[in-house]
Amino acid sequence: MCSAARDRPVSPGRDRFPDRRTDRTSVTQTQVLQGTPVVAGKAFGPAIWPGARPDYDPSAEADVAADEREVEAKRFTDAAATVAGRLRERASHASGAASEVLVATAGLAEDRGWVGAATALIAKGTPAPAAAAAATEQFAVMFTKLGGLMAERVTDLNDVRDRVVAELLGIPEPGVPEPPVPSVLLADDLAPADTAGLDPTLITALVTRLGGPTSHTAIIARQLGIPCVVAVGGLATVAVGTTVLVDGTAGTLEIEPDEAVALAGVDESRRKAAAVASWTGPGTTSDGHRVSVLANVADGASARNASGHPVEGVGLFRTELAFLERTEAPTIAEQATLYREVIDAFADRKVVIRTLDAGSDKPLKFVTQLNEANPALGVRGNRIAIDHPEIRADQLDAIAAAARESGATPWVMAPMIASPSEAAEFAGEVRRRGLVAGVMVEVPAAAILAPAIMAEVDFVSIGTNDLTQYTMAADRMSAELATLTDPWQPAALALIDMVARAGEAAGKPVGVCGEAAADPLLACVLVGMGVSSLSAAPAAAAPVGARLAEVTLDQCRSAAQAVLRTADPAEARAVASAALGG
Template identity: 80%
Template sequence: MEHTHVLNGTPVVGGHAYGPAIWPGERPVYDPSDAASVVEDEREVEIKRFTDAAAAVAGRLRERASHASGAAAEVLSATAGLAEDRGWIGAASGLIKKGTAAPAAAVAATEQFATMFTKLGGLMAERVTDLNDVRDRVVAELLGVAEPGVPEPAEPSVLLADDLAPADTAGLDPKKVTALVTRLGGPTSHTAIIARQLGIPCVVAVSGLGAVAAGTVVLVDGTAGTLEVDPDAGDAAARVEESRRMAELVADWRGPGVTGDGRPIAVLANVADGRSARSATAHPVEGVGLFRTELAFLDRADEPSVEEQTRLYREVLDAFEGQKVVIRTLDAGSDKPLKFVTQVEETNPALGVRGNRIADEHPEIRAAQLDAIAAAADGHQPTPWVMAPMIASATEAAEFAGEVRRRGLIAGVMIEVPAAAVLAESILAEVDFVSIGTNDLTQYTMAADRMSAELASLTDPWQPAVLTLIGGVARAGAVVDKPVGVCGEAAADPLLACVLVGLGVTSLSTAPAAAAAVGARLAEVTVDQCRAAAEAALATADPAAARAAATAALAAAPGS
């Protein structure tokens, strides 16, 4: 009997898409061992040829970033920064000085840095995909061949790939590329984040994907995390049509966030700067639940002045005048290093000096940032909320809250470390609110690198252990009557959003493009249904079972 061939992966963005599969264009074929040595009197010219190629690639990436917004602009700018990285360029130039041809030097220097990034783990390991992408673009430039990337499909198609670099995903047209499916990657990878921004179904960590040839008709179920190969055309069309119907409901949703029985649940936006904040105002969000302030600090040789920071923060506050804005203080450190701070090399940066811990050695950086936030907040209504990342104890929370309140601001902390979740009640006694960062909380709870494709099922926020910790934090918030938000990627999953509300979460902050889907889904359910879904999910043993149990509970009639 004929049966449908189904591949399983980790769901990232829900919905259905049906169409022919496409794969990214070929990466440049180049064998460094075939390259002849460069004679000594031509090596300076060869170095210039390499640096010109790297600059050309960086320029094109920055140009694309200037036409993008939000997460797409951020990751394109970060990739351009890799093409200009002094360490990488210096390593390649050093090899060329010894006679290595420019393309071979680009490959060898990338191998050096990829090995180092992989050993560091965490977010640094994620950058290997980005660095390899830069390498291929520079090699293509040196060889005079077409830059690699995603082809422009003739009809709506499903993009398959081993992995996708930010530069590939950031420029996609969601009308042409209707879903993303990758063999590697995790639920918080660049691919996943940009898929949410584009609002198209996405599944990652799909084993066996390489056997699906370009042109094969596939059906993607971004909610279940499956890829059906050569599905029944009638069934596929019906499922896509139902997805379209839901999409229309989402398109009509204007907010504010409220459950079907009238419980307000604020639906907020994650932003990174004034531009992304202004773009977010086009979506039905009620304010900002996470303003990532790193953009002012990363890839800079010197610390931004208080005046410069003030201008950046004011742009975001001005975009949301009269609405809630939650600002996260600098979340940088060993995995997102600051060039103007000398830090000891750490063997495990994900567990090192990052986030609020930087203030232990460099309190002046945090003090200047809080001064700038206070200056930007002068005259803004309502008063901004300010939270610190990587808080692990009530002592740390109290110290941070004191600094924030001295400046007339509302104090909170991120719950990302399991210790903070376990001690949530004592931490909430010291602050005015908490926000749960599910990306790191999941990584630390499951002891699994969130960028590892092999561990994608462990880094799924539907893990019952993670949901149990979130439930404990929410209960602690209810006891002391203080808000508990979620600002990690989990908040962008409409089904999981219902479970989070059932656990007691009071606000959800998402990529702006995901806000309407979350709000529309909450509008269809009651708080009792959400509680039933949460209880059902907590009673399971793995993410797939948790999703299925929550879906069944929400499908039941209220009170049944």
């Protein structure tokens, strides 16, 4: 199946396309619902919910006659192609992450595995809409068991199913309605096609019952620059048209607030946003302590887009796009061309390249791998080189070739390093090619042994998304466990502090390239711990840089010390806010 979908999973077979709004009852008194804050800012307006999903009961239809099955199969493939075409059309008018996720979802609608499963059912007499539902459930069960990024695709599978079924039934395609006035979008969860390409002048905030800080919804909200709160308990009680106030800093949704107070809060939030938008870098605290503000990119196009933001370089170049969905390994020359695009987009500036982070939940089609009971703990990242050293060797050769052609010296780091010996082996291969060697700290063992690992490499970069999920033993794609994978979890922050202190002792840079680096308040805490660079989605650069410019290094250090004495994420946010002046 397509590997680029990025939303959180829902349980397979959770329903047969009901209108999720039918279970909601109106709120009769003012109340405040609490969730996880993702994107700061305030928004006020009426609540809207995504349009109804197809109301279809597969058991109500009779089997398709044998002489009609070929036509029925064509009806299904035509519907899938139509849905894919609409998504690609929307992608052509979008940019950045929005365009990428729409293209990925379009590919999912025409995926050979899913289409093949559905047409096989139709060949046995199953009506096309029912076949779409059954094929989706088949893959959803399988992906949920695999966990990780495979489970992440379930929301997108269900979304594609609903769009294809709607096309087959001749009813309007489900999705986000275009409101007549600026409104707040509420949802159980949002698929990429729902959120990609939203108009931020009409959808002024996103609030979901499920999801987490690293979900697709959060990523798109950051790109749009609108407030976002996820994992909100009791959200289903909020009826369409209810006036709400979203506070993306506090992580709250206030029901029927005082309008004058709410509008004043929104105005103040907009003034702050305007001040943030004027920040142009470089990253520094108010007393002159330098912090590199960098971008996460995936290819040449995203790197060129990132270069238009106030970033000083690339802190994480994900190289997976050169490998995934290919039936044979890319050549050294093909890879070098792709890497050169990113290096050229940031000529004379820092570029940190992460070697292939695939395997297990992001399988390579040209590599035979065993099925793993727990893929998040399996053969992924640098571990692929155990049985397939040629993949990593070719990639390093390609990076070296791109470096020679451009005259640059990129930094290169390996994912999923768990021991000093692994770090030493990788660093030797990188340095042999004249490159700067580093590793990702995502495994708690690497954080605990940070001094020994630091002795083997030139730098480290902390991947907070994976470090938090491994520390808390909670899948970061699980909506039910979103509170455990909150980047403010004190246990994960304690490990980050250990790594940062090891870096300072060794005189080597420590970066953060997870979503934690996109949170302006948490960014200040990380700097107070000793983190020297922050890399996130390009849209996060200005908010992070502007917040750092308001505080001193001593304030950051005080906030970090206070956070490390806390026991839960909410308390950590509160003490950090108090130490940094709100």
